[in-house]
Amino acid sequence: MNFPPKIVESAIEEISKLPGIGKKTALRLVLHLLKQEPISTAHLTTALNELREGVKYCDTCHIISDTSDCTCRTIKRDLTTICVVTDTPDVIAIENTAQYRGLYHVLGGVISPIEGIGPGDIHIDSLIARVQNSEPKIEEVILAISPTMEGDTTAFYITKKLKDFGVRITSIARGIPMGGELEYTDEVTLGRSIMTRSDYK
Amino acid sequence: MNFPPKIVESAIEEISKLPGIGKKTALRLVLHLLKQEPISTAHLTTALNELREGVKYCDTCHIISDTSDCTCRTIKRDLTTICVVTDTPDVIAIENTAQYRGLYHVLGGVISPIEGIGPGDIHIDSLIARVQNSEPKIEEVILAISPTMEGDTTAFYITKKLKDFGVRITSIARGIPMGGELEYTDEVTLGRSIMTRSDYK
Numbered sequence A, B: 001m002n003f004p005p006k007i008v009e010s011a012i013e014e015i016s017k018l019p020g021i022g023k024k025t026a027l028r029l030v031l032h033l034l035k036q037e038p039i040s041t042a043h044l045t046t047a048l049n050e051l052r053e054g055v056k057y058c059d060t061c062h063i064i065s066d067t068s069d070c071t072c073r074t075i076k077r078d079l080t081t082i083c084v085v086t087d088t089p090d091v092i093a094i095e096n097t098a099q100y101r102g103l104y105h106v107l108g109g110v111i112s113p114i115e116g117i118g119p120g121d122i123h124i125d126s127l128i129a130r131v132q133n134s135e136p137k138i139e140e141v142i143l144a145i146s147p148t149m150e151g152d153t154t155a156f157y158i159t160k161k162l163k164d165f166g167v168r169i170t171s172i173a174r175g176i177p178m179g180g181e182l183e184y185t186d187e188v189t190l191g192r193s194i195m196t197r198s199d200y201k
Helices: A006-015 A022-037 A039-056 A088-097 A125-133 A149-165 A188-194 B006-015 B023-035 B036-056 B089-099 B125-133 B149-165 B189-195
Strands: A080-085 A102-106 A142-145 A168-171 B078-085 B100-104 B140-143 B170-171
Touching: A006 A168, A006 B036, A022 A039, A022 B089, A039 B006, A039 B023, A039 B036, A080 A088, A080 A125, A088 A102, A088 B023, A102 A125, A125 A149, A142 A149, A149 A168, A168 B036, B006 B023, B036 B078, B036 B140, B078 B089, B078 B125, B100 B125, B125 B149, B140 B149, B149 B170
Parallel strands: A080 A102, A080 A142, A142 A168, B078 B100, B078 B140, B140 B170
Antiparallel strands: none
């Protein structure tokens, strides 16, 4: 018995190449698509093809965009502030807070010697060039990088590289999350939240 | 700022229509595809299109197949036994045990009054027709349906419908799973495993 048929097997194989999706989930997705109208599969594949062929990365801020020159140079935002993030989901997360009106710079990763990612593999040079050459002048660079070992290394490297350009370098606050219990917060976070305390408003 | 771009948003929307995939996972999949070579997205979409256009359901056993007449009538298997299952993953699970050499019959669901699925909505009539008309004669129908409320209702209905055809109707054993602890098995399972005890081999 030739089961499951070859076309089903190759669909399962292609789907299970996606991160976090195994063979069983892939089979479940395949059976789901087979139960839907053919047009819904067509919509999905068209959207994916258009995505892969249409998406560009902005040469300046490295954000995903549908042109190679995104609106980052012309938009009505604060053009003197750059927020440096690791990857695109961070931009979405910060945009969702509606607390930031400046520009972004997507590094595309963090420095990680274990994974063989050096400063040259992520967009640090282009950040320095932006700070050097931007018109109007960049006044502040906000580092919004996750406080992990690799993130801290990356932040330290960027700080060192930018220190001679007279730009203010800040970092997003690390401390106890809203709703968090002081008693259960780890010592490093609690210690840092005392060191970086601010005036009560 | 027009972010994320429209093509990214529509890809996220289409992916998050799949069961068990939300907007965040969809975004992660999109970013994964964007990091891969364009050819890998092309392979995925081609496999999905071929799947949706190429898959047929066998008219006899309702198994997914690449022809509308699968090998179920001509293959070198035990043609006198039919194993009745709810859906395609069950066929794969039973095939993987290598303990069964007969035919299958995929119901495509179970009777569920709450979801409005009656006996006419699943492939029960065609099972009865197979038992009535098959050549060689069907000797045994094995019910391999999950022991849930709906599954038991479906099994009971099929048993009632088939009782006049002189076919042996069996059910896969329900009992304590291999490696399971007797102490922690629920009462219904344990009670049934005592009632349906078999000679020790």
